[in-house]
Amino acid sequence: xxxxPVRQPGPxxxxxxxxxxxxxxxxxxxxxTARSAFPETAAALALLLAAACVWARLPLAxxxxxxxxxxPFTLFFVLVCWMAGEPxxxxxLAVKSYLSxxxxxxxxxxTPLPALLRGFESxxxxxxxxxxxxxxxxxxxxxxxxxxxxxxAALARGGTARAAFRLLGFRAAAGALAVLFARSYGRAxxxxxxxxxxxxxxxxxxxxxxxxxxxxxAFLAAASLVPVLARLAAERLA
Amino acid sequence: xxxxxxxxxxxxxxxxxxxxxLNGIDFSLEAGESVAxxxxxxxxxxxxxxxxxxxxxxxxxxxxxxxxxxxxxxxTIRGKVGLVFQDADSQLFMPTVLEDVAFGLLNRGMEPAKAxxxxxxxxxxxxxxxxxxxxxxxxxxxxxxxxxxxxxxxMDPEILVLDEPTTFLDPPGQRTLAxxxxxxxQAKMVITHNVRFAQAVCDRAVFFERxxxxxxxxVEEMIARFDWDFVxxxxxxxxx
Amino acid sequence: xxxxxxxxxxxxxxxxxxxxxxAVALAARRAQRGMEDARxxxxxxxxxxxxxAQMINFPVGIGTTGHLVGAALLACTLGPASATVVxxxxxxxxxxxxxxxxxxxxxxxxxxxxxxxxxxxxLPYRLWGGGRLRRFAIFAGGFLSVxxxxxxxxxxxxxxxxxxxxxxxxxSMTVFAVSALLEGAITLAVMQALETMQPDFVRRPAGxxxxxLAAAGAAAxxxxxxxxxxxxxAPDGIYRLAQLTGIGGRAGTLFSTPLSGYxxxxxxxxxxxxxxxxxxxxAAIFAACTVFGRxxxxxxx
Numbered sequence: 001x002x003x004x005p006v007r008q009p010g011p012x013x014x015x016x017x018x019x020x021x022x023x024x025x026x027x028x029x030x031x032x033t034a035r036s037a038f039p040e041t042a043a044a045l046a047l048l049l050a051a052a053c054v055w056a057r058l059p060l061a062x063x064x065x066x067x068x069x070x071x072p073f074t075l076f077f078v079l080v081c082w083m084a085g086e087p088x089x090x091x092x093l094a095v096k097s098y099l100s101x102x103x104x105x106x107x108x109x110x111t112p113l114p115a116l117l118r119g120f121e122s123x124x125x126x127x128x129x130x131x132x133x134x135x136x137x138x139x140x141x142x143x144x145x146x147x148x149x150x151x152x153a154a155l156a157r158g159g160t161a162r163a164a165f166r167l168l169g170f171r172a173a174a175g176a177l178a179v180l181f182a183r184s185y186g187r188a189x190x191x192x193x194x195x196x197x198x199x200x201x202x203x204x205x206x207x208x209x210x211x212x213x214x215x216x217x218a219f220l221a222a223a224s225l226v227p228v229l230a231r232l233a234a235e236r237l238a
Numbered sequence: 239x240x241x242x243x244x245x246x247x248x249x250x251x252x253x254x255x256x257x258x259x260l261n262g263i264d265f266s267l268e269a270g271e272s273v274a275x276x277x278x279x280x281x282x283x284x285x286x287x288x289x290x291x292x293x294x295x296x297x298x299x300x301x302x303x304x305x306x307x308x309x310x311x312x313x314t315i316r317g318k319v320g321l322v323f324q325d326a327d328s329q330l331f332m333p334t335v336l337e338d339v340a341f342g343l344l345n346r347g348m349e350p351a352k353a354x355x356x357x358x359x360x361x362x363x364x365x366x367x368x369x370x371x372x373x374x375x376x377x378x379x380x381x382x383x384x385x386x387x388x389x390x391x392x393m394d395p396e397i398l399v400l401d402e403p404t405t406f407l408d409p410p411g412q413r414t415l416a417x418x419x420x421x422x423x424q425a426k427m428v429i430t431h432n433v434r435f436a437q438a439v440c441d442r443a444v445f446f447e448r449x450x451x452x453x454x455x456x457v458e459e460m461i462a463r464f465d466w467d468f469v470x471x472x473x474x475x476x477x478x
Numbered sequence: 479x480x481x482x483x484x485x486x487x488x489x490x491x492x493x494x495x496x497x498x499x500x501a502v503a504l505a506a507r508r509a510q511r512g513m514e515d516a517r518x519x520x521x522x523x524x525x526x527x528x529x530x531a532q533m534i535n536f537p538v539g540i541g542t543t544g545h546l547v548g549a550a551l552l553a554c555t556l557g558p559a560s561a562t563v564v565x566x567x568x569x570x571x572x573x574x575x576x577x578x579x580x581x582x583x584x585x586x587x588x589x590x591x592x593x594x595x596x597x598x599x600x601l602p603y604r605l606w607g608g609g610r611l612r613r614f615a616i617f618a619g620g621f622l623s624v625x626x627x628x629x630x631x632x633x634x635x636x637x638x639x640x641x642x643x644x645x646x647x648x649x650s651m652t653v654f655a656v657s658a659l660l661e662g663a664i665t666l667a668v669m670q671a672l673e674t675m676q677p678d679f680v681r682r683p684a685g686x687x688x689x690x691l692a693a694a695g696a697a698a699x700x701x702x703x704x705x706x707x708x709x710x711x712a713p714d715g716i717y718r719l720a721q722l723t724g725i726g727g728r729a730g731t732l733f734s735t736p737l738s739g740y741x742x743x744x745x746x747x748x749x750x751x752x753x754x755x756x757x758x759x760x761a762a763i764f765a766a767c768t769v770f771g772r773x774x775x776x777x778x779x
Contacts, residue, residue, distance in 0.1 A: 028582050033488050069577050070482045077485070077640060084641040093640070096484025101577045104483075108574055112373070114333035116574060125499075126506040131515065133567035134333060135522020137575070140529050141375050142327050147530035173536045174667030177546065178675055180534070181527060181555075181668070185679065188523035190328035193293050195519065197321045198393065199313060199345035202514040207337055208350040331519065 010057035012110040016216040017119035020107050023223035027103050030227045031096055037238035042095045044230040049102050058109055067102040074098070113137050118209055131204055143184055150176050241304055242266040243397055243425050244290065251285060251296030259285040260296060261449035267397065272419075272426040274436035274457055276466055277446030283429045284324075286446070287399050291319040303396060317346070320390030320424075322400045326382035330374040335366065335385050338374065342393040360392035361385070364418060380411030387418065398424045404432045433457075433467050479631040480572060480587050483580030487638035494634070495585030501593045502566045508559035517560070524556060525564045529571075536664055544660040549591060549627070550599030550619040551665050554607070555672070555679055558600040565592035590630040599623030599665075613666060620665030621658045628654040 012020070027045075034041045053060050074094040081090030108116070114137070117130045154176065244267035251260040260282050267273060275283045288294040290302060292312045300307040303318050323329045332338035336357050343353035361367045364384040374382060383403060390398065398419075404412045416438040419426060430436050436443060436457050443460040445453045453463065461467050486494075510517060528548040535543035552561035569587050572578040579587045599619040606615035632650060636642060642650075672679045 024581065028483055028580075029488075032484050032486075032491075032582055067577070073482060077635075080642055080646050081640065083643050083646065086641060089640070093485055097482040097580070100483035100580055100582075104574065104577050104581055108577075112333070113571070113575060126503045128506045128510050128515070128518070129502065129563055129566055131518045132521045132525060132563055133570055135331065135518055136525035136529070136564075136567045137571055138331060138333060138373075138375070139327075139523050139526035140571075143523070143526040143530040144533060147533045151534060170536055170663070170667060171671075173534055174664065175671045177531055177534055177664075177668045178671035180531060181524075181672060181679070182675055184523050184527035184530075185520075187325075187328055188520040190323065190325065191331050191519040191523065192516070193288075194321075194323055194329045194331065195341075196293060197291055197316060197319075197323075198342035198389065199316050200341075201313070201345060202516060204515045204518065205344035206350075207340055207344070207354055 007059075008057065010055070010110065012052070012056035012058075012106070014215075015110075015219050016210060016212050017111050017115040018122050018212060019216040019220040019223075020111055021116065021119045021123070022220055024103055024107050026224040027227045028100055030231050031099050031103075034096070034231060037235045038092055038095075040234035040238045041231045042092075042099065044234045045099055045227060048227060048230055049099060049106065052106060053102075056106065056110055058106065063102060063105055063109075066105050067098050070097045070101045115210075118206075139184075139187070143180070143187075146183060147180055150180065241301075243269050243271075243303055244427075245299075245301040246289075247299045249286070249289060249296055249298035249300060251289065251294060259449055260289075262298070263449075263451055265444065265451060267425055267427065269396070269425055270423065271442070272428070272440040274440040274443040274460075275427060275429040275446060276431075276436070276443055276460055276464065281446040282449040283446050284401055287321065287401060287427065287429065290397070290399060291316050291321055293321075317342075317393055318396045320393060320395035320398050322383075322386050322390055322398070322403060324401045324403075324405055326379065326386045326406075327374070329386045329389070330382055332374075334371055334373060335361070335377075336370040339385065339389045339392050342389060346393075356392050357388075360388040363391060364388045365414075378411075379406040380408070380414060383407060383411070383415060384418070387415075391422075396424055397427065398422065399427045399429075401429045402431065403428065404430060404435050433461050437461075479590070479628050480569070480579030481583045481590075481631055481634065482577075483582050485580075485638060485640070486583055486586060486634055490634055490638050491582050491586055494589050495582070498585040498589040498593060502562060502588055505559045505562035505566070505593075509557075509563045521556070521560055521564050521567070524552065525567050528552065528564065528568055536660070544657065544664070546664045546668070547591075547595075547624055547627075547661050549595040549623045550603075550616070550661065551668055553596050553600035553623075554603050554616060554619065554665075554669060558596050561596045561600070562592050565596060586631070586634055590627045590634075594630055595623045595627040598626040613670075616669050617662040617666045619662070621662035624658040624661040625654055628657065 031042070031045055034045075050060060053063050071094075074097050078087075078090035078094050081087060081093065111119075114134055117133055121127055121130055154172070244265065246263055246265040249260050249263040249265075250258070252258050263282075263286055265286075275286075277283050285294065289296055289300055289307065292307050292309075292315060295307075302315050305311045305315055307315055330338050332341055336354065339357035339360055340350075340353040343356055344350065348356070358367065358370065361370055364387055366381060366384050366388060369377060369381065369385065374385065377385065383406075387398075400419075403415060407415065412432070412435055416435055419428075419439050426439065428436065428440055440457055442455060443457045444451050445460050445464055445466075453460065455463075509521065528546070528551075531548060532545045535545060537543055549561060549565055552564050556564065566588055569579060569592055570584065573581055573584055573587070599622065602615045602618035602622060606612065606618075629651075632647075632654075669680060
């Protein structure tokens with residue numbers, strides 16, 4: 001499970017989620033569509049991300065490790081491209097996806113997910129869907145903990161890990177899933193009753209959204225322009 | 239004589255699967271009273287309290303603060319009866335503590351800024367001000383229970399109903415909760431198996447048995463009468 | 479199969495964003511069922527369930543294990559619109575919080591798994607779930623949902639210019655087929671366990687009504703999965719198809735929007751432009767089928 005590093009908030013944390021999202025999208029488009037002078041462009045953008053990481057007071061090593069999540073998937077395609085006689089494309093895929101991952105991580109590490117979801121609402125995403133996502137995130141760890149306990153209990157009855165997998169068997173695993181389903185469904189009912197008990201009448205109301213301040217606008221302008229300029233410069237100079 | 243806060247006469251309730259959960263309950267609660275609800279699992283305690291704010295509807299009469307518990311009055315009644323559920327995770331469903339405590343106030347149509355202020359006061363009352371912007375997941379069981387209580391207190395109820403509040407709590411957590419509850423002036427109903435907690439917080443108790451209230455009286459009397467303490471005679475499980 | 483950023487060509491991810499987001503918005507409206515926010519806790523908690531369910535390992539033999547993906551199970555228990563919303567929420571969280579799947583590619587992943595995966599998972603059940611073929615229907619739902627999602631993803635990657643030798647392609651399809659079989663088996667086993675436990679969890683499909691539409695929908699989904707895969711290996715075929723249906727020309731004008739100058743400069747390859755135009759056309763057809771199917775089903779329900 002993701003445990004975001006506990007740290008002192010930095011300048012990026014204070015920025016409005018919407019400005020971070022918009023800047024992220026610009027960055028992703030810039031790196032994704034990069035074609036000519038790719039090594040130079042990629043290097044420039046990588047340096048940019050590293051600088052942003054340091055400015056945001058995020059641990060660079062953790063960031064680099066986190067972005068490596070995408071590597072197993074890309075490794076397969078690097079191989080495929082190499083087999084198809086296009087090693088350059090494979091490498092480009094790997095670099096693009098890695099840098100994109102890093103950029104996304106920078107945003108999520110400095111923005112709580114509920115704030116990000118709220119930001120998407122300003123971009124026109126359906127409110128119902130965003131609230132469902134908010135609840136999924138809230139109960140993700142609760143239900144996962146229940147699942148982990150069930151798996152552990154099965155393990156305890158099974159002896160060793162390998163034995164448990166054989167012992168657990170298909171039917172038993174399906175039964176466990178069905179039980180988890182039923183418990184989750186029951187919990188959903190409890191949550192709904194708890195909402196009703198505190199006056200819920202059909203619409204989830206939220207506290208005020210944070211305001212979009214001049215500092216956020218400045219950040220958005222800078223964070224959007226710099227990657228574009230960096231790429232243009234790299235392409236011009238290469 | 240002032241009307242009782244809660245007045246229940248002949249309450250019956252059957253679940254859709256046919257179980258007769260409540261078999262004619264008579265109950266009353268005066269202002270400022272603290273009542274413990276004892277009884278075996280499945281004897282109807284939780285089912286009973288869910289009728290007080292209209293989450294379940296059975297036959298018989300229930301009056302809360304002078305109002306009959308029926309669809310027209312539910313909004314008012316749910317503001318008067320504050321129900322703290324057994325599993326705090328089911329009750330703390332908003333992303334941050336502050337948003338959760340403000341939930342009930344926002345539902346009433348209160349201005350978000352005012353709701354946030356009231357929520358902060360409620361958090362202060364339970365000693366959880368520092369947690370206002372944290373996610374509920376990171377809190378301990380005791381902290382979650384206090385936040386749940388704050389969410390109820392923010393709505394200024396006249397009756398507090400707590401369903402097995404000491405489950406998941408360690409002794410220090412139980413102590414904190416007991417002290418907190420003793421300091422509150424609202425009438426209280428506490429479903430609990432924890433006799434020491436009941437003794438600390440409540441003046442009288444009722445004993446549920448198969449959907450009926452078998453007896454009521456002072457807490458100690460109910461404990462003794464129904465042998466409701468796990469402390470057995472020294473000789474019973476003596477080591478040889 | 480969550481596609482990360484950087485893999486798909488701009489026309490591909492842009493087109494899919496344009497198709498998936500309205501489809502998901504439509505599903506959100508249907509899932510609300512006019513009850514405003516009352517269904518949010520249920521869909522949210524069940525979304526958490528699907529996440530958690532991936533921790534429970536199913537033995538596949540030869541020492542490997544697999545896990546539930548969940549689109550078909552959700553569709554059969556909560557209904558297709560709700561299932562799409564739940565899957566969308568999950569995919570969004572996976573992309574944002576776990577960087578499993580890209581942000582620009584979100585539309586593609588949503589289309590593959592939350593829209594097509596759910597449709598493919600639900601339609602067999604809708605067609606045969608009420609009769610003697612019920613167990614087969616549930617299995618088929620699980621099977622088709624994973625197969626459709628994976629094939630679409632592969633097709634989109636091929637369309638974006640990733641060239642795959644035939645050996646690798648066959649290997650990938652084999653792996654997809656195995657995963658699909660596993661999903662079918664798991665979905666069926668869990669549904670059976672659920673029915674034993676609590677018959678209310680499992681919706682009985684209406685059957686009878688809207689059967690022709692459901693069949694048309696099933697055909698559309700199959701066409702989508704197979705069609706994109708086929709088309710992606712024969713780019714000229716798409717272009718010709720697009721020309722035939724008259725969409726090619728219009729897609730060309732779509733392409734010369736302000737953004738397109740940037741794209742064309744970035745993608746000198748004319749093949750990619752043709753493929754992109756063709757994909758937009760195809761995606762438009764699929765979107766139309768989906769919307770039509772839903773609207774029609776809504777009227778008949």
